[in-house]
Amino acid sequence: MFTLSGIGKQFGNGTKALEGINAEIAPGSFVALLGPSGCGKSTLLRLLAGLDTPSRGEISWGHAGRPAAGEIGYVFQDPTLLPWADAAENVYLPLRLRGVSRAEGMPRVMAALAQVGLDGFEHAKPKALSGGMRMRVSIARALVSEPALLLMDEPFGALDEFTRHKLQDDLLGLWRRTGKTVVFVTHSIYEAAYLANRIMIMTPRPGRIATILTPELPEGAGRRNSAAYHRLVAEITGDFQRIMPA
């Protein structure tokens, strides 16, 4: 799907966030960007989205070219919904901004809400939804334009364990059904191990890619308790013990 070559990012104030990032991301993969706080994960994600430009290196997008407006779904750490708009209106937003009519857009909005298990909550305003439900609305908003590339920045970081597990399973199901490319930022070893089929482990600032793992875990209900999952968690933990300064 795209290739990162020699990506570096230095901010105006001199902070070096990223250095020498090389990676290739194949279409349909589920990539986890895993690293300690402040290592530049969000920065890298913003570069991929085109919200910021690298100060060194380049991102090449293969023959499909750079995604146009609306072809990237972006999920932020907080749900960031419009507080005055109900769930359906919030999910409709990306379509509305690109001039998709209500008549054409609303069926897609309903489908996106159903995909995240929120049918029946179209008319609830954010205030009337729980934290997990708000995050689902935010995910539905990213899915509604059916983007080939889904960028997620610690989307489940603020949720309780039960809700997080549920949403992780939902996301895995969605990824398998749709074959989207997902880049998922997290600082949880468990989350990266559970979700991704390609884990990029980043060093503390300035962020570089220390290791790339390509695990294969069993699908289905046994995944979270499989021996392979626990071995993977142990392996990543070991990697970090080597990377992190004592």
Place this chain on the structure above:
Amino acid sequence: MSRNVERVAPFAFGLIALVLWQGAVWVTHTPSYVVPGPVDIARAFWEAQGALGAGLLSTLAVTGAALLSSTVLGVFLAVAMAASPLFRSAVQPWAVVVQVTPVVAIAPLIIIWVGQPFLALVVCAVVVSFFAILSNTAAGLAATPPELMDLFRLNGATRWQVLFQLSLPYALPYFLTGLRLAGTLALVGAVVAEFVAGSGGFASGLAWEIIEASYRLQIPRMFAALLLLGAAGVGIYALLGTLERVVLAWRNGA
């Protein structure tokens, strides 16, 4: 029960105070040209209701026109400042200068320059009140979550879409707070300007009623005009407060 008591409390307190006041005036035989009792004031109010009512209307007209102009001017400046840092750095210091200059000091100039009396009063009231709207709206525009800005950009939103569908709606609660403050400020500005204009011979509004009553030593009538002014201030504040609550409840309602 306790809510009702709380609601009645200010009126009961006011009533008791009135009774004590009247009693004190009677007992001490204070003449009404020094301190009039509530009964004298009520009589003065009744006798001069035509003039006082006209004065009130004229002051409210100035206040209303000023509030509208302040809204347009304040919101426009806030939006322009948010859109252009250059415009902000050029204009912000001058807005502060206008804000900190006492309106009494510049009212004579404004009245001479503007010429048309009603317009001059409105300009004075705008000078006093627009900054509250400007600064609150600007704070609201700046409080728009950057993530939502990014989301709009990712979907190819134009500047106008960002302004009308994101920034302005986000600034709405801040704007309404500013409007509520500006309401009472505009009234103060209008009355101050009327005083200045009145001393220059232009008779208008409640301020003129107060000036004239004081010339003629009609102290009860002066009190009546003062009370009317206070009531107008409370009324404006309550009205804009209700507007704020209703609009926000309608906007955020579950």
